[in-house]
Amino acid sequence: MKFLKHNVYVWSESDARKLPIYCVDTKKKVLSLTFDVAWGNEDMKEILEILKKEDVVATFFFCGDWIRRFPEDVKCVSKAGHDIGNHGDRHKYMTKLSDQEQQEEIRGADDKVKGLLGMSMDLFRPPYGDYDSRVIKNAEKMGYYSIQWSIDSLDWQEPQPEDLIKKVCEHKKLAPGGIILMHTGTKCTKKALPQIIRKLKEQGYTFVPISKLIYRKHYRINPEGKQMLFYQ
Template sequence: MKAGRITWVLLMAVTVSGAAGYLAEYSTVSSNVNGRELPICSVETEDAKVALTFDVAWENGDLPEILDVLEEEGVKVSFFVTGEWAEQNPELLKKIRDLGHDLGNHSQDHKSMTQLTYEEKREEISEAHERVKEIAGVEMNLFRTPYGNYDDEVILTAEEQGYYTIEWNIDTMDWKDYGKKNILNTVMGNEELGNGAIIRAHAGTKYMAEALKPLIQRLKEAGYELVPVSKLIYRTDYHMDVRGRQIKDEKNN
């Protein structure tokens, strides 16, 4: 098993009785399990929090309604947008930002990342990053792969560019257009629903906007606080299990 990313943060030098002393903080971050790189699919936490996320790549006719519902319910979520979508919808992009939601990278034009060369992978991530930065002034650091397709090189390439790769452990299945009731049952009846769950939804599906308010209300009634991914994941001192569950390392005192 690889050691993972290792970060040395040198703090200021201090002088005590003429002797220079240096303090260093040692932290480890590993996304490697049994020789395989994994994305963050959920988070181990004692807090009753879940993250609701939306992939935004093509149709967005329901996005204003989704944003209205989120505002009414006082909920912040994470939107993973393609660079191409951002270019075509600058005002909606800025509105997502202004309402306080996460903006995450969903690649430039939604290609399957595992089918690309290393350089093409880098370009898909960096182009989307620059588009969103130019339009909304946001430096994104959360990445979701198109179609949920990833391999070691995809995750490491995103990491090289300062990104945490975020997938999910609960899919609303809204993209199947089976109806509002199906979305609610799929999430609320999912055995993976629990503290630290990451739920995937989409903008532009037939029933998600209609299902959103009752879904949020049911999650709240079940005792969960809905937070954006940026408020759920650990940034340092963690490792992953085989399910892509992020686990905080215990620090030795």
């Protein structure tokens, strides 16, 4: 067991396997709602209105190409107080790229956000959830925490809203510290989102963005991807 950058502990027999954060070990009944943003922008305004009405701060992972096409929407997300995360520059499968290409993908989106908002990001979600140890290492070298999810809504499959609500609110991995994956640019997400939020609130959950959920130091990541404080 070795210390890595950001004081990360990884439970492994060797230093070869690196893991992203799938969920967080916490006794607080909190969840993080996250959106991957790489397709259209036709539902962004409505999603932001829903989040405002429900008093939920979420995390948006932006693809660099999307930032280039819809800069005003990115500004709206930031102005509303949501987390701005990195989803790669051109939404490529990261494991198929060289180390240099991986870093270029991360840097491309990072540079666009810096130019647009004057801020740096430190949350990275590999497109398609595609990662290996190299991807995590390269993101880490660039000051990023790699974020996956524990609750996959599968909204990109365009299920009926009631099926999407059930998928999330009755998910077998629904638990404190969970990270929910959703997408913008779908037909069903905006329809199901209000009920998802309300039903989870009825179960006693509150919502925090990833920046408020994860630990920044003195932590380790277990084999299931749960981030845990090392000193408890």
